[in-house]
Amino acid sequence: THEATMIGISDLSLATGHHVLDLAHLAQANGTDPAKYRVGLGQDEMSVLAPDEDVVTLAAAAALPVVQRHGTDRIRTLLVATESGVDQSKSVGVWVHRLLGLPSSVRTVELKQACYGGAAALQAALGIVARDPRQQVLVVATDVARYDVETAAEPTQGAGAVAMLVEADPALVAIDPVSGVHTSDVDDFWRPNDHASAVVDGRLSVSAYLDALTGAWDDYRAQGGHPIEDIARFCYHQPFTRMATKAHRKLAQHTGVDLDEVLLEPTTRYNRRLGNSYTASLWAALTALLDDPTDLTGERIALFSYGSGAVGELITGVVRDGYRAHLRADDNARSLDERKPVDLATYRALHAAAGARGSEDHDVPVSTSAPFRFAGVRGLARRYEGGA
Ligand code: HMG
Numbered sequence: 001t002h003e004a005t006m007i008g009i010s011d012l013s014l015a016t017g018h019h020v021l022d023l024a025h026l027a028q029a030n031g032t033d034p035a036k037y038r039v040g041l042g043q044d045e046m047s048v049l050a051p052d053e054d055v056v057t058l059a060a061a062a063a064l065p066v067v068q069r070h071g072t073d074r075i076r077t078l079l080v081a082t083e084s085g086v087d088q089s090k091s092v093g094v095w096v097h098r099l100l101g102l103p104s105s106v107r108t109v110e111l112k113q114a115c116y117g118g119a120a121a122l123q124a125a126l127g128i129v130a131r132d133p134r135q136q137v138l139v140v141a142t143d144v145a146r147y148d149v150e151t152a153a154e155p156t157q158g159a160g161a162v163a164m165l166v167e168a169d170p171a172l173v174a175i176d177p178v179s180g181v182h183t184s185d186v187d188d189f190w191r192p193n194d195h196a197s198a199v200v201d202g203r204l205s206v207s208a209y210l211d212a213l214t215g216a217w218d219d220y221r222a223q224g225g226h227p228i229e230d231i232a233r234f235c236y237h238q239p240f241t242r243m244a245t246k247a248h249r250k251l252a253q254h255t256g257v258d259l260d261e262v263l264l265e266p267t268t269r270y271n272r273r274l275g276n277s278y279t280a281s282l283w284a285a286l287t288a289l290l291d292d293p294t295d296l297t298g299e300r301i302a303l304f305s306y307g308s309g310a311v312g313e314l315i316t317g318v319v320r321d322g323y324r325a326h327l328r329a330d331d332n333a334r335s336l337d338e339r340k341p342v343d344l345a346t347y348r349a350l351h352a353a354a355g356a357r358g359s360e361d362h363d364v365p366v367s368t369s370a371p372f373r374f375a376g377v378r379g380l381a382r383r384y385e386g387g388a
Pocket of ligand 1 (some may be wrong): 033037039040114115125152155156202203206310372382
């Protein structure tokens with residue numbers, strides 16, 4: 001039947017760092033009006049990692065509840081999207097695989113194209129399940145957004161991971177086969193191999209994002225995608241949540257259709273507090289939207305992923321009947337609420353230490369209360385273990 005061929009997302013789980021910085025502290029230190037961050041950028045807080053956290057520990061923490069709920073029998077692929085990789089060769093996924101206790105009969109790989117990697121991983125997962133609908137694919141998007149301090153980009157840092165389970169007859173969202181894509185070589189944001197922080201041209205990055213959005217939309221329509229009137233909600237990649245408003249206005253102008261900006265608000269609730277989580281950001285927006293009490297059963301949602309450099313993709317999907325029984329709204333909110341606040345000096349010290357950390361052997365003391373931790377480097381190899 002048509003129903004049986006639907007493929008999409010059955011579970012969404014969010015994890016973030018041990019610490020949080022209230023951006024009012026940063027505004028005060030910079031002599032900036034706090035409303036510039038809260039209203040102008042649409043950001044309240046940003047997650048800050050403890051020294052014994054990284055993209056591996058975040059990814060494993062996000063995926064653990066998914067594996068606990070669904071078991072591992074049908075998972076044959078683990079795709080980890082990140083642009084904060086910790087090794088030039090070994091996939092972040094292989095450590096995540098071990099921490100989760102996944103069977104050896106699981107293919108594991110890391111995907112990268114700036115913030116777009118999560119959407120690329122989802123598309124690959126959909127293809128794998130289309131070939132063999134008995135299989136499930138575990139997709140994890142995990143990142144730490146890091147810029148130099150005392151730059152315009154500093155308030156748009158953050159960290160987070162979202163794990164999703166992709167399978168046939170999905171519980172949350174059935175993804176439409178059609179999507180729109182747009183690739184163009186742009187130097188708007190990148191991170192050279194020897195840099196701990198990204199290099200960014202802020203103005204160019206915003207315009208490159210908007211160009212990729214209209215390009216992906218036009219391709220979506222050319223491929224037979226749904227008219228804009230069929231789409232009830234829009235989730236955008238949110239480097240800062242105000243970017244979603246800019247994107248929505250651009251799409252309204254481009255299509256000539258009046259789009260309701262108020263409906264964006266539920267998609268921004270987690271990202272206002274996480275900050276930018278690069279590959280995870282769009283999926284945190286989708287998670288926040290579904291976790292909102294409004295019933296979206298049967299509604300079509302658009303998901304726009306943008307990764308600097310640059311690749312954009314416009315994906316649509318339909319919310320499934322009974323989806324609310326499969327949400328994790330309380331756990332997702334708790335991961336944000338339980339973060340330990342840091343003052344500006346502590347955040348800046350953590351930022352400096354993370355930037356200076358080398359790959360030579362060292363031990364890292366316990367700080368995080370997350371389920372997994374980075375224990376240090378031995379024999380030039382990274383060590384991970386169960387946390388508190
Ligand atoms: P900025 O210098 O803070 O920009 O840099 P601004 O001075 O134009 O201010 C921002 C907004 O605050 C403006 O609103 C101001 O009017 C407003 P807008 O004109 O944009 O609507 N404002 C105020 N509002 C209320 N009360 C006030 C007030 N004062 C000013 N008192 C910038 C902003 C985004 C450029 C900077 O933060 C940056 O460089 N961030 C990093 C790059 C970035 O996030 N780019 C986004 C697009 S690229 C992308 O999404 C990909 C990415 O995620 C990476 C990847 O793909 O891997 C970054």
